[in-house]
Amino acid sequence: MSTSTVLYDHPGPRARVRNRVLSVVFGVGLVALLWWIYHKFDQAGQWEGWLWKPFTKPTTWTQFILPALGQTLLAATTGMVLSLAFGIVFAVGRLSDHWWLRMPAGVVVEFFRAVPLLIMIFFIFYGVPFLIQGPVSAFWAVVIGLTLYNGSVLAEAFRAGIRSLPGGQSEAAYAVGMRKNQVMRLILVPQAARAMLPVIVSQLVVLLKDTALGYIVAFPELLQRGVNDLAANYGNIVASAIVVAAIFIALNSLITMLAGWLDRRTRQRAFRTPKQTAAPGPTTPGGAAVAEPQG
Template identity: 35%
Template structure:
């Protein structure tokens, strides 16, 4: 067997001298990184970062019951409502992207391109600010927390709905064209073909990408901090203000909670990908979780 290094798609494999240099650079980088971490740890130790009271105080039972748990529930509430709204909009707009009617395809494309191009923070902040000036929510008897929840969910839904619409379009277009042709060949109408043949397969193929986007939506709930929605990040700021010496510790606690939530959803994504990978029909192209923003095709 030849000892010549194999080439990869992106670059030629390193030879003996190149591998030696790469190993040396990796070793030096590792030593430097350990040195930086050691210096940072010592600096934090000098500032009493690891002192027990700085961690215990933010985790007092009363604070957990009156601050952390309500904040966690508020975060999960925004995530649940935002996910439902995003899924509904994603299905509606995604079906519009593959509609037989040019006007519907155009409108759906405008929606996707506009909201995917807009920063999510603006989609939350602008409606909230407009309502603050005009008082729509107050006129309907909605309290301040409810008002903040509405506009946080609105921003999460319209932005992630645009992303999910593209995922749905990609899931449909990834199917072999013969699937839709077979439906038409046996006399099914376009709607029946989509509902009975195309959509069940597309949903199975795109489910991992949808769940991955919902993980992003969960983390995006932290943007509710900008409108003082009482989520984890906002409550962490309040707790950190009460315990000024533990402000960094409080933020790390909030980050750990976000990590646990996101890791749990990510684990679900991995399980779903593993199960659906065994069932993907041969010849079906994988769904791209970040599809392009070009004009969607239509089914025959």
């Protein structure tokens, strides 16, 4: 009996009818909601051609949207790499056998998870210069804030993934003489990353969207350039917001598709059976192979 049969009972005739009725009701309600939104925007004149005409001009894309998209992707990519590294390091730190590593790592993770990201970016940009006696660029204020917050969340995800693995794997690794850093690096962390991939992807999507908080320090990302500056020039704030939202949806969809492809590829490698090799034949004392007798 398969696991899916145990965990999931196929609906009967009444349940299938009920599911179809609920699907139709939900679909009709969704269409009605979309029509109501369209109608209200139409009454407010938000579908007028002159509001959308700027997006047909190449200068709109080359001066506002594409440069802002580049800055958003650069900040998001840098933040993703640093957040993943931060999460792995502090997850391992929280699982350390030494209290002088485990306790500070826990304090750091809990602190940066509790502080709102907007306040963190604001403090890094305006407060840290008083400590280091030098300015902090808007780009690094956003990236450091994203790293500290999302890295702390990912640290808890990695820690939960590592703790969810069977304890026998660690015991077997210790039995063959592996050290704890080798067990973490070679056995536990790769499996935890694969098991927690949906959570990791969800957090990376949140990180990409959180780049929009860079407007508080005038970071030239999509919200700042693609909505505020563009609407200030053309007076089409709703149209600009819709276009920018569509770009964010497309980017997040690409991240989800990439994560799905990566998950399928890692699973295929994990369950791939090794090729069978021929057993070596008998050899002479000098190492030469003995020919098989002909039948």
